[in-house]
Amino acid sequence: MGAGSSKSSEAAGSNAGPSGNAAASSSACPVPENVRSKVVYNVYNQRIDPSACPKMDPRNNMPVEPNQQPFPGQRKPISTERMVSSIPKGGTDDAWVYPSPQMFYNALKRKGKGDDVTEEDMDPVVHAHNSMNEVTWQHVLAWERLHGGECGDPRLLRFTGRPDELSPLARLSSWFGGQLPFDRHDWWVDRCGQEVRYVIDFYFHEEAAGTPEAFTLRVRPAVDTVESVVDRSKMTIYQTFARLGLPCPITGTPGSIGKEAIQTEQHS
Structure with missing residues (x-):
């Protein structure tokens, strides 16, 4: 998943995405139990036991986490508030929860990559990081509509x-003169029991720094299966004909999937 800046993305590594804690509230899962993944992962891409009940903080009904403590040498308090994402978490009925600014700061310092980061930087960095992840998920959903x-x-x-x-x-x-991404993430999606890997490249455009156009991303299913190769071909066809205002030449159906994918790219 993406981060709001190259320094935060590189430092956070696998932390540069939603955290693995369940949201405080839950709703009934629309997917039958027999096709849902029974596996749950944490923010470090480690399998965890979903039946293990962590100690809860009665102030916010969230798990108590030691990395919410101030980092040694920290000059000012940093917010420990965590935002619930719109991204549903596999193996649960809940959504992923983003790291707090304090958790993000601790991750940067712990990895030795936060020398140029101040306590004041963390709120905007985390906001940009969370926004980028939300955009990334919309790109994934555009593919999943296939x-x-x-x-x-x-x-x-x-x-x-x-x-x-x-x-x-x-x-x-x-090789053809294109810009190198500042970060890459792999996301695994639970497609009602089928595990599908997506590859995301994140780009920063210095000339557009300070504007919404400063960050762009490329999202696509990894070429792990024949199905993913077919999906890439389908999406290319759908988008091409949607730009021409024509229905899909294979199925004859309106290019709604292609149009939605294009709109998602334009708003990223």
């Missing part, structure tokens, strides 16, 4: 940061 008939409730199962590994697409693009 399988809307099979699964109406895809969920983010797990994720990991891979900032030092270029994706094949990013490497190929760089």
